[in-house]
Amino acid sequence: MPDTSLTDAVIVRRASGVLFATLNIPATRNALAPEVVAALAGAVEQAEADSEVRALVLRGAGGIFSAGGNVGNFKARLDADTSQEDPVATRNRQFGYFMQRLTMLPVPVIAAVDGAAMGGGMGLACAADIVLATRDARFALSETTLGIIAAQIAPFVVQRVGATTTRRLGLTGERVSGNAAVAIGLVDQLAADSAELDSLLAEWLTRIGRCGPNANRVFKTLVGRCGQEPAGSLLDEASHLFAQCMRREGAEGVAAFREKRDANWTVRFDVGAVRAAQAVV
The missing domain is CATH 3.90.226.10 (2-enoyl-CoA Hydratase; Chain A, domain 1)
Known part of the structure; x- marks a missing residue:
């Protein structure tokens, strides 16, 4: 191991x-x-x-x-x-x-x-x-x-x-x-x-x-902020986080979905x- x-x-x-x-x-x-x-x-x-x-x-x-x-x-x-x-x-x-x-x-x-x-x-x-x-x-x-x-x-x-x-x-x-x-x-x-x-x-x-490692990190952090900050400003920032994720892992994730294959980050246990x-x- x-x-x-x-x-x-x-x-x-x-x-x-x-x-x-x-x-x-x-x-x-x-x-x-x-x-x-x-x-x-x-x-x-x-x-x-x-x-x-x-x-x-x-x-x-x-x-x-x-x-x-x-x-x-x-x-x-x-x-x-x-x-x-x-x-x-x-x-x-x-x-x-x-x-x-x-x-x-x-x-x-x-x-x-x-x-x-x-x-x-x-x-x-x-x-x-x-x-x-x-x-x-x-x-x-x-x-x-x-x-x-x-x-x-x-x-x-x-x-x-x-x-x-x-x-x-x-x-x-x-x-x-x-x-x-x-x-x-x-x-x-x-x-x-x-x-x-x-x-x-x-x-x-x-x-x-099966989930993008970076997407998981960003999402969990975002959820932790929900209810702690004003919704409007948090959603403003979330839109930019979404764009960053799309450019980082999203392109591969969407391509894998269209091509009916595993994304390159996929791990099975x-x-x-x-x-x-x-x-x-």
């Missing part, structure tokens, strides 16, 4: 322009410890800087997506010196900065969830553009059961499932899985098991592979390629 980098916390591999970031800390059930978040931020930075990257896939090894925050580190933060800056607040906000950066990434982000996605793990999934999950994957905003709150992920959960559902999940610690997760808009498509999840992931990556990219040695 080309372009492979391995850290203790996260395995990042690249295949056909897609970055696969696999959390691999079985002892903590893939908890989002600082070194894990730093490794994930590195994958995001790589996708930002390289125009050849077409998508980012987030997954957890060992049959679990992520147990959320690393509870084992909480006491050390409480015992730290708070005379100048609160270390608990500082560390919490650092995760929020990462979440903001992840959602601003201009390439499609897919979360492939197998097993538990609790607290911050659920937030990580909510930051993705596409969420695929096995039927027995479990999601929960479990922070309140520990007497704390889902502080940095709340905006992203609300954006994904809405404020009413977020309140219900956060105020009760309710766990959702399977069809219920689809019904609330948390999951886009279910797989029967991990093997079928690989097949679904290959299908969705192939769909992304099979199950074998997806499994190899996520393999934990």
Whole structure:
């Protein structure tokens, strides 16, 4: 598998322009410890800087997506010196900065969830553009059961499932899985098991592979601005973005459509390629 980098916390591999970031800390059930978040931020930075990257896939090894925050580190933060800056607040906000950066990434982000996605793990999934999950994957905003709150992920959960559902999940610690997760808009498509999840992931990556890489980057960025800026000025700029895309990839895309062939950027994924990219040695 080309372009492979391995850290203790996260395995990042690249295949056909897609970055696969696999959390691999079985002892903590893939908890989002600082070194894990730093490794994930590195994958995001790589996708930002390289125009050849077409998508980012987030997954957890060992049959679990992520147990959320690393509870084992909480006491050390409480015992730290708070005379100048609160270390608990500082560390919490650092995760929020990462979440903001992840959602601003201009390439499609897919979360492939197998097993538990609790607290911050659920937030990580909510930051993705596409969420695929096995039927027995479990999601929960479990922070309140520990007497704390889902502080940095709340905006992203609300954006994904809405404020009413977020309140219900956060105020009760309710766990959702399977069809219920689809019904609330948390999951886009279910797989029967991990093997079928690989097949679904290959299908969705192939769909992304049919789209112009630059067009996807421009479109995702444009959608992120909708509702944040006056519609008129945004549409004025969008017309120029459309023209730029037409001159950059559009000519090839239209030609391919007329000639009934694949565009020159087309990439297809099979199950074998997806499994190899996520393999934990």
